[in-house]
Amino acid sequence: MNPSGFQVELAHGDYTAVVTEVGATLRELRHHDRALVVPFGADEIRPNFRGAVLQPWPNRVAGGAYTFQGDERQLPLTEPDRGNALHGLVAWARWQVAAQTADTVELTHQLVPVTGYPHPLDLRVRYALDDAGLHWTVSATNTGAGPAPYGTGPHPYLVAGAGRVDDWSLELPAAQYLAVTPDRLLPAGVEPVEPAGFDFRTPRRLGDIFIDHAFTALAPGADGVARAVVRADDGGGVACSWNVAQCPWVQIHTADRPGEAGDRIGLAVEPMTCPPDAFNSGTDLVVLEPGQTHATTWTIAAL
Template sequence: MSPSGTQVELRHGAYSAVVTEVGATLRELRHDDRPLVVGFDADEIRPHYRGAVLAPWPNRVTDGVYTFGGRERRLALTEPDRGNALHGLVGWVRWDVLAESESAVELRHALVPTPAYPHPLDLRVRYALDDDGLHWTVAATNTGAGPAPYGTGPHPYLVAGAGRVDDWSLELPAARYLAVTPDRLLPLDVEDVESAGFDFRTPRQLGDILIDHAFTGLAADGEGVARVRVRAADGGGVVCSWNAAECPWVQIHTADRPGESGHRIGLAVEPMTCPPDAFNSGTDLVVLEPAQTHQTTWTIAAL
């Protein structure tokens, strides 16, 4: 069996995708056989969180410690070199395939309560291809008796075309970003993007800039949709879009991993319902009441 479990292949028109059982992961997404995300092989253990679903929190919980409902909780440090709890609890678990068709699949995972996160959740992920691209939906229902802290986001590394991140241009409609410490990426203050050279509201080439930050102050269109566009030198590219009110944050990472084969080969674009360490700050944290469901969708499409 593949390390990532069952492989579900989807197709609609020029789009094709592969979704895996482990992590409900988007392993491949292509348009006319051009990759739109950095993928990985079926016989390969997923590198890092490439294409994974992040829940019940995206990004980091500092020191793995948080307080909710007057009780301190301690999460496993899944980013031990920085001492943080990274990207939730469902990135390395098996999900059940509930339904599938030629162009769509729905997966489910029942999150079991633990002392670190004592909140049972019914999690559903749906991937659907149509003429507008891939629609990636995450829904969570609190099946417990008390309120539960919650956040979510995806982890695709977008591919604009030939070359690497340095060769591509980025259009990011964000006015502010969350400054972090250089070593552990601990949250500091929200600052204007101009202060760090992170203003990509007008598209420009990324070059050798290093970004691993959460952005906010998103400008949306008349329908409330925010769009991040990444383009190659030939004008082709990829766009990620979502409801800016549902996900007022987006993590951008230039995939800086010197010495690794994945160094700067894709740009992580991760719309998030909340910023890093929201379990402690409470900023934009979703609190799910018993029987309440939270749902949000992202779309990835070719340019």
């Protein structure tokens, strides 16, 4: 069996995608056979959360420890070098295909309560291709007897075209970013973006800048949607769009891995319902009441 489990192939017009059983992962997304996300092989163990779904929290929980409604909890430290709990509990779980057509697939997973997160959730991911691109919807329903803290986000690495991150430009309508500690990448306060630093409200070349930060104060269009646009020198590129009311944060990462084959080969653009360590700060944390469902959608499209 492939390390990522069974593979679901989708197609609509000029778009194709491959979704995997393990992690409900987006393994490939192509337009006219041009990669829009950094892919990985069916025979590979998924590298660096590439294309994964992050639930019931995105990003980091500091030390894996948090308190919810007076109950102190400890999550497994899945980022041991920094001592954090990273990217939720289902990125390596097997999901079930609940429905499938030529251009859509819906996968489900029942999250069982664990010591550090004693909340049963029914999780659902839907991928749908149409002329506008890939629509990626993630939802969670609290099937437990008490409220549950919750957050989500995706983990695609966008590919603008030829070259690497250094060769592309980024447009991002964010006025603030979350500064982080240099050692553990934990929140250190919200700061305004600066023209010579993280201000990409006017498109500009990424060059050799390092980014692994969450951005906020997003300026949506009249439809409430924000767009991160990554372009190559030939003018082509890829865009990720999402509803700011549902995801007021977005993590941007330049995929710096010196000495590795994956160094700066894609730009991670991760719309998030909450910032890093929201289980501790409470910032934009979703609290699911018993029986309540939370859903959000983001779209990836060729330019």
